[in-house]
Every structure is written in C-alpha cells, then in structure tokens.
Amino acid sequence: MVELKGLLADLRDESAEIDALVSGLSAEGWATPTPAPGWTVAHQVVHLAWTDQRALLAVRDPAAFQAELAEVVKGSRERMERLVDAAAEDGARAHHSQLLYEWRQGRDDLADALEKVPDGTKLPWYGPPMSAASMATARLMETWAHGYDIADALGVRRVPTARIRHVAHIGVRTRDFAYVVRELTPPAEPFRVELTGPSGEVWTWGPADAGQRVTGPALDFCLLATQRTNRADTTLKAVGPDADRWLDIAQAFAGPPGDGREKGSRERSEP
Structure with a gap:
C-alpha cells in the first residue's frame, strides 16, 4: 500500500x-x-x-x-x-x-x-x-x-510516468463497479492483472493462478479504464471470457458509464 x-x-x-x-x-x-x-x-x-x-x-x-x-x-x-x-x-x-x-x-x-x-x-x-x-x-x-x-x-504527447500505477490500481479495484453500474452481476472469482509500467517493471494484482487474466501495457489499460481509448487501439490481452468482457466495460471513474472513444481515436501505445 x-x-x-x-x-x-x-x-x-x-x-x-x-x-x-x-x-x-x-x-x-x-x-x-x-x-x-x-x-x-x-x-x-x-x-x-x-x-x-x-x-x-x-x-x-x-x-x-x-x-x-x-x-x-x-x-x-x-x-x-x-x-x-x-x-x-x-x-x-x-x-x-x-x-x-x-x-x-x-x-x-x-x-x-x-x-x-x-x-x-x-x-x-x-x-x-x-x-x-x-x-x-x-x-x-x-x-x-x-x-x-x-x-x-x-497536440502534446505526454510521457507516462510511474504515477500511472495509481490509475491502473483504481482501474483494477473498480472492476465490480463497472458491472454494477451497468446492472450486471460481477464475476465471483478474482482476476489476475499483469501490466507493464513505463520503466518496464511489471505491476500485478490478483492471485497468480487465476484463470481469468489481463496482460499488456499499463498505459493502454489506464487509457481504456478512463475511456480515453478504444479497446481495439490497445495491445491488451484477455484470457477467459469474463476477463474479455471486463475489458469491454472497464470504468475507473464514478458515475454513469460513458460511451468511450471510437476506434482509431488514438495511436497504439508501445508494447
């Protein structure tokens, strides 16, 4: 913590x-x-x-x-x-x-x-x-x-810092909220999330043996969870149907679900 x-x-x-x-x-x-x-x-x-x-x-x-x-x-x-x-x-x-x-x-x-x-x-x-x-x-x-x-x-391209770990953390912690706000039932089992930070360090959440997994660049996940990019414009990978569904609805912010961004609205981040 x-x-x-x-x-x-x-x-x-x-x-x-x-x-x-x-x-x-x-x-x-x-x-x-x-x-x-x-x-x-x-x-x-x-x-x-x-x-x-x-x-x-x-x-x-x-x-x-x-x-x-x-x-x-x-x-x-x-x-x-x-x-x-x-x-x-x-x-x-x-x-x-x-x-x-x-x-x-x-x-x-x-x-x-x-x-x-x-x-x-x-x-x-x-x-x-x-x-x-x-x-x-x-x-x-x-x-x-x-x-x-x-x-x-x-027209400014921001350089991500280690501070995005906080953004990723709240994106992971709000997994169930993303379901509830859409009147959906959250999955019962925990997910494993492995994200690569700007320095190359891998940040992890959830049990290592979880069947549902999300991996990829931390920047991609943060942009997706804050609905600043379309999932198709990320290199995030999901293993398992529940993890796959979550990436479609991930929402780190309070309030009603947003409409997100259209495909192609941002360049892909570096893997």
Missing part, C-alpha cells in the same frame, strides 16, 4: 504537469476543443476544479455531501450527465485566469484536507465510499485522464 503522503505528493505532481500545459495559454488556447464533445480546455479545467470542490465537501461536511448526493441519485443517468455538463459550462464562462486560480486553490485545499482525515474514515462519493487514500487516488486518476484530453487538444 502506498502511504497517503506519497499519494498526495503524486497528486500534486500530476496536477502541476497539467497546470504547466495550460498556464501559458491565450484565451484562444483555453477555447481549444478537446476530444470530449462540446468541451474545451477551459471546460476540462473547470471540471477538475468542480470535482475537487465536491471532494472537499465530502471531506469537510459529509452530511452536506450526502444530502447533495441524494438529490442527484433521484434522477436518471441523463440528469447526472446534465449536472456535470452544466457545472463545466457555467464555470467555463469565467476568464481563464480565474479558472486557473480556482483550480489551484481547490486542489491545494483538498490535498491539505485529505492529509488530516483520520485513519479508517470512509468518505462519501458518487460511487462507493472511499478512504482518504482512495479519494486521493481517484483525484489523481481524474487529473491524469482529463490531462490527456487537454494534451490531445494541444
């Missing part, structure tokens, strides 16, 4: 890398369309800031977050999507300097708040409740994923 302090340091580093992509942009740069339909670079940053604020509310006032969540879950998948899109649309109208300031302030406040969460505390969220470490991992995953959207929009 990675200690919370190390997770938060990685979260800050991941945020700083994305910050460097946008901090020098002109107004036109902030208005650049990203792969997410209807979302510009500004929308992406606003979404990160908004989600950080929701996480901060979950830490500071769990009851208030639960009340807010109760209103959201009364609606349909479309209502949740409208909430997210409306927050991004409203926020993106502000000047980019204000957007950047709010994102920086919010992510710093959240990291400070998470560091003070007592051990054993479960924080409410749009998916299953999470520990402070899991919340930090989820925020790193979202920052990484939306950072890819921003980089794609700006």
Whole structure:
C-alpha cells in the first residue's frame, strides 16, 4: 500500500504537469476543443476544479455531501450527465485566469484536507465510499485522464510516468463497479492483472493462478479504464471470457458509464 503522503505528493505532481500545459495559454488556447464533445480546455479545467470542490465537501461536511448526493441519485443517468455538463459550462464562462486560480486553490485545499482525515474514515462519493487514500487516488486518476484530453487538444504527447500505477490500481479495484453500474452481476472469482509500467517493471494484482487474466501495457489499460481509448487501439490481452468482457466495460471513474472513444481515436501505445 502506498502511504497517503506519497499519494498526495503524486497528486500534486500530476496536477502541476497539467497546470504547466495550460498556464501559458491565450484565451484562444483555453477555447481549444478537446476530444470530449462540446468541451474545451477551459471546460476540462473547470471540471477538475468542480470535482475537487465536491471532494472537499465530502471531506469537510459529509452530511452536506450526502444530502447533495441524494438529490442527484433521484434522477436518471441523463440528469447526472446534465449536472456535470452544466457545472463545466457555467464555470467555463469565467476568464481563464480565474479558472486557473480556482483550480489551484481547490486542489491545494483538498490535498491539505485529505492529509488530516483520520485513519479508517470512509468518505462519501458518487460511487462507493472511499478512504482518504482512495479519494486521493481517484483525484489523481481524474487529473491524469482529463490531462490527456487537454494534451490531445494541444497536440502534446505526454510521457507516462510511474504515477500511472495509481490509475491502473483504481482501474483494477473498480472492476465490480463497472458491472454494477451497468446492472450486471460481477464475476465471483478474482482476476489476475499483469501490466507493464513505463520503466518496464511489471505491476500485478490478483492471485497468480487465476484463470481469468489481463496482460499488456499499463498505459493502454489506464487509457481504456478512463475511456480515453478504444479497446481495439490497445495491445491488451484477455484470457477467459469474463476477463474479455471486463475489458469491454472497464470504468475507473464514478458515475454513469460513458460511451468511450471510437476506434482509431488514438495511436497504439508501445508494447
């Protein structure tokens, strides 16, 4: 297990890398369309800031977050999507300097708040409740994923770092959630997942003798689990029908299942 302090340091580093992509942009740069339909670079940053604020509310006032969540879950998948899109649309109208300031302030406040969460505390969220470490991992995953959207929009090819291990970890841990959110029954048996990180190190999850297995580049898996690539554009391999099915529906993020990306939307990563 990675200690919370190390997770938060990685979260800050991941945020700083994305910050460097946008901090020098002109107004036109902030208005650049990203792969997410209807979302510009500004929308992406606003979404990160908004989600950080929701996480901060979950830490500071769990009851208030639960009340807010109760209103959201009364609606349909479309209502949740409208909430997210409306927050991004409203926020993106502000000047980019204000957007950047709010994102920086919010992510710093959240990291400070998470560091003070007592051990054993479960924080409410749009998916299953999470520990402070899991919340930090989820925020790193979202920052990484939306950072890819921003980089794609700006024509920047990001170099993966060891931080994607956190993204892969939450992608593996949310296996059952990917089924439940689609009203499917998760497989009873654990899977073996073996992913090759950027340095060539192999990261593993699950029993070595599991019959259902997933192997391949960690970057491919992270892009797939965050729905930033189409499965056909990866070199991931599945052994067993359940593992094969999982790669079709893998989802590391909370909320309703997305539509994913079309085939050919990204180049294959290096094996």
